Amino acid sequence: MDYKSAIAKAVAQAAGIDAQEAVQLVEIPADASMGDYAFPCFRLAKTLHKAPHAIAQELAAQIETPPFAAMVKTVGAYINFYLDKKQFAEDVLRDIGVQGEKYGGSEIGAGRVVCIDYSSINIAKPFHIGHLSTTVIGSALYRIYGFLGYVPVGINHLGDWGTQFGKLITAYKKWGSRENIEKNAISAMLELYVRFHDEAKINESLNEEGRAWFKKIEDGDAEALEIFNWFKELTLKEVSVIYDMLGVRFDSYAGESFYNDKMQPIIDELNEKNLLEFSDGAYIVRLGDELPPCIVLKSDGATLYSTRDLAAAFYRKKTYGFYKCLYVVAYQQNLHFRQWFKIVELMGYDWAKDLEHVAFGMVSLEDGTLSTRRGKVVFLQDVLEKAIEKTRAIIEEKSPGLEDKDTVAKEVGVGAVVFDTLCSARIKDITFSFDRVLNFDGETGPYVQYTHARCASLLRRAELNFAAEDKDYSALDNTEAFAAAKLLFGFPEAVRRACEKNEPYLITRHIIELAKAMNRFYYEHRIIDEDKAKTAARLELAACVKQTIKTGLWLIGVSAPERM
RNA sequence: GUACCCGUAGCUCAGCUGGAUAGAGCGUUGGACUCCGACUCCAAAGGCCGCAGGUUCAAAUCCUGUCGGGUACACCA
Numbered sequence: 001m002d003y004k005s006a007i008a009k010a011v012a013q014a015a016g017i018d019a020q021e022a023v024q025l026v027e028i029p030a031d032a033s034m035g036d037y038a039f040p041c042f043r044l045a046k047t048l049h050k051a052p053h054a055i056a057q058e059l060a061a062q063i064e065t066p067p068f069a070a071m072v073k074t075v076g077a078y079i080n081f082y083l084d085k086k087q088f089a090e091d092v093l094r095d096i097g098v099q100g101e102k103y104g105g106s107e108i109g110a111g112r113v114v115c116i117d118y119s120s121i122n123i124a125k126p127f128h129i130g131h132l133s134t135t136v137i138g139s140a141l142y143r144i145y146g147f148l149g150y151v152p153v154g155i156n157h158l159g160d161w162g163t164q165f166g167k168l169i170t171a172y173k174k175w176g177s178r179e180n181i182e183k184n185a186i187s188a189m190l191e192l193y194v195r196f197h198d199e200a201k202i203n204e205s206l207n208e209e210g211r212a213w214f215k216k217i218e219d220g221d222a223e224a225l226e227i228f229n230w231f232k233e234l235t236l237k238e239v240s241v242i243y244d245m246l247g248v249r250f251d252s253y254a255g256e257s258f259y260n261d262k263m264q265p266i267i268d269e270l271n272e273k274n275l276l277e278f279s280d281g282a283y284i285v286r287l288g289d290e291l292p293p294c295i296v297l298k299s300d301g302a303t304l305y306s307t308r309d310l311a312a313a314f315y316r317k318k319t320y321g322f323y324k325c326l327y328v329v330a331y332q333q334n335l336h337f338r339q340w341f342k343i344v345e346l347m348g349y350d351w352a353k354d355l356e357h358v359a360f361g362m363v364s365l366e367d368g369t370l371s372t373r374r375g376k377v378v379f380l381q382d383v384l385e386k387a388i389e390k391t392r393a394i395i396e397e398k399s400p401g402l403e404d405k406d407t408v409a410k411e412v413g414v415g416a417v418v419f420d421t422l423c424s425a426r427i428k429d430i431t432f433s434f435d436r437v438l439n440f441d442g443e444t445g446p447y448v449q450y451t452h453a454r455c456a457s458l459l460r461r462a463e464l465n466f467a468a469e470d471k472d473y474s475a476l477d478n479t480e481a482f483a484a485a486k487l488l489f490g491f492p493e494a495v496r497r498a499c500e501k502n503e504p505y506l507i508t509r510h511i512i513e514l515a516k517a518m519n520r521f522y523y524e525h526r527i528i529d530e531d532k533a534k535t536a537a538r539l540e541l542a543a544c545v546k547q548t549i550k551t552g553l554w555l556i557g558v559s560a561p562e563r564m
Numbered sequence: 565g566u567a568c569c570c571g572u573a574g575c576u577c578a579g580c581u582g583g584a585u586a587g588a589g590c591g592u593u594g595g596a597c598u599c600c601g602a603c604u605c606c607a608a609a610g611g612c613c614g615c616a617g618g619u620u621c622a623a624a625u626c627c628u629g630u631c632g633g634g635u636a637c638a639c640c641a
Contacts, residue, residue, distance in 0.1 A: 024581090030585095031585085038583095038584085040584085043621095077583090077584085077621095161641095256641085280638075282639050291567090292567090292637060292638075293638070294638085295638050297639085304639070304640080308641090331568085334635075335568080335635090336636090336641090361569090361570085398602095423576095423577080424576080427569065429569095429570080442588090442590055443577095447589095450601080451603095458600060461600065520606095523606085526599080526600070527600055564601095
């Protein structure tokens with residue numbers, strides 16, 4: 001039911017204005033005591049040449065109370081519409097009952113491919129909290145787009161190219177051992193890499209060796225490639241543990257090395273289109289007055305990040321025929337993306353407008369910026385483990401009889417970390433603190449999961465007794481149930497907005513509000529009592545809240561345990 | 565220097581396609597469990613919405629300027 005349009009239509013008829021225009025003016029009052037929908041009449045004062053409050057009164061007199069509303073009332077220049085709580089709850093719950101786990105989803109994206117570039121880790125480097133945002137935002141968008149019918153393609157654009165791999169091989173050949181690398185993988189590789197840099201400060205020739213090994217990789221030397229691919233494999237294997245914990249997946253791991261042979265055609269095309277310019281030994285593309293020029297070939301003839309991103313974009317367009325291509329990358333790279341998006345535009349491709357940089361803020365520690373080299377890092381693995389450990393302790397204390405404690409501790413602990421990351425707008429910077437992620441009180445993942453588990457518990461208790469009863473919805477004719485019903489009703493729109501703005505936090509916030517509303521309802525009203533018909537109605541509300549929370553949590557990549 | 569982003573309660577943040585007394589969580593203080601899961605609920609205190617102009621019947625929201633913080637700005641990714 002589209003209440004907004006129905007109200008707009010009624011007002012438009014009375015006022016003699018366009019319904020399309022009227023629907024823009026319909027708003028939802030901040031305070032529910034002023035109505036569920038409102039129409040402000042200020043705007044009409046100009047055309048009708050009357051005082052706004054007088055217009056409100058005249059219009060209200062002409063408007064028949066719509067069938068779904070209980071009351072139409074004016075306050076000043078506002079016409080306020082009050083929905084019939086009982087009817088509304090019944091309508092919303094029925095709708096959710098019919099749609100089940102599909103509630104909130106749609107097919108508006110049917111047939112449209114959306115490429116999402118996220119996580120994009122570096123080979124041989126540890127996964128630290130700086131990688132968390134891109135990973136969980138990208139993963140959430142992957143699920144959200146899929147839920148709205150789009151065909152998402154998750155791409156982990158691996159950082160698997162560059163001289164550092166030559167250096168790493170040099171270090172491995174000199175100081176490494178197969179057993180140690182097999183055993184400790186990333187930390188062993190990192191150790192070698194750090195040692196290389198320390199020793200290279202004294203011994204310049206090491207850098208030469210590093211470059212030489214990288215050249216061997218480029219030239220396809222068997223030994224170099226074998227070691228390089230081995231490093232890659234070990235890194236992915238280790239990182240996949242974290243991806244599994246987070247419930248993150250990818251459809252493609254085509255990274256930097258994949259595009260080595262795909263850049264020349266781009267350079268050729270830029271040349272043919274007279275966009276290439278020789279400047280200070282390098283080749284650049286001028287981007288007008290708005291943007292600084294972009295280098296696409298270094299003076300030594302080597303390609304750059306932008307060249308590679310161009311090649312990747314063309315490959316993705318050709319391979320997937322994307323409707324949109326998203327890059328979930330920190331805002332530091334804002335200029336970089338604006339520049340090469342502009343190049344695509346100058347090349348004459350209108351799909352340049354379909355490329356979008358989904359930027360997010362930076363993560364720092366309380367004592368400053370993250371730095372792998374200076375050892376100022378927090379590994380994601382440690383954060384997740386601490387969260388799980390803490391959850392485990394709470395479970396031991398509060399639900400000692402719980403089955404499968406390990407699974408639940410993982411779902412709640414990891415969920416808390418993911419939920420926290422997706423709780424506010426992407427662009428905000430984050431100062432990482434254990435106190436913050438390990439706080440489970442208030443607006444947190446565990447709070448929402450707890451509400452879900454509590455609903456599940458109610459339904460378990462009552463399942464046998466109330467399933468088939470006729471329902472008496474007068475049990476939901478109160479402000480607490482109505483508040484919950486309105487949030488249930490608003491869920492599909494929250495999902496749509498999250499997708500439109502590429503902002504998963506809109507879903508996170510919505511289910512927090514829903515959980516709060518449910519807890520208030522639960523506190524104020526006995527759910528299971530001797531009146532079976534009313535109990536059945538209350539339980540249906542609990543079932544719908546449970547379903548919607550579960551869907552919402554799933555969309556942001558968080559599990560919803562039945563018990564915790 | 566130039567461009568972009570951020571600036572709302574002690575802290576972390578919503579609200580920003582203009583509308584009715586600016587909201588939440590944490591923290592603080594004070595309450596609520598013989599009762600469906602207290603990882604819960606209720607209440608209080610706490611705000612020149614960085615500052616100054618402008619547009620408008622109406623500005624936290626739009627425009628301009630300014631201050632503070634962040635990021636980036638040619639051969640790293």
